[in-house]
Amino acid sequence: MFNHSMSFSVGEDNQTLRNTIYKFAQKEIAPLADKVDKENTFPNN
Incomplete structure (x- = not known):
């Protein structure tokens, strides 16, 4: 009945x-x- 396909x-x-x-x-x-992962810090900028 329905032959519509969704793309x-x-x-x-x-x-x-x-x-x-x-x-x-x-x-x-x-x-x-x-760098954040290695130093375990987060930049302030």
């Missing part, structure tokens, strides 16, 4: 945004998180 794929714009955020997090946040 849960991410659009190209969303995928581009996701990749941009991922690259930013890897470049800017991951090194800081690693």
Whole structure:
């Protein structure tokens, strides 16, 4: 009776945004998180 399928794929714009955020997090946040973990401190800035 119903032959409609739902598409849960991410659009190209969303995928581009996701990749941009991922690259930013890897470049800017991951090194800081690693330092925080190693030194067991949290930066004041």
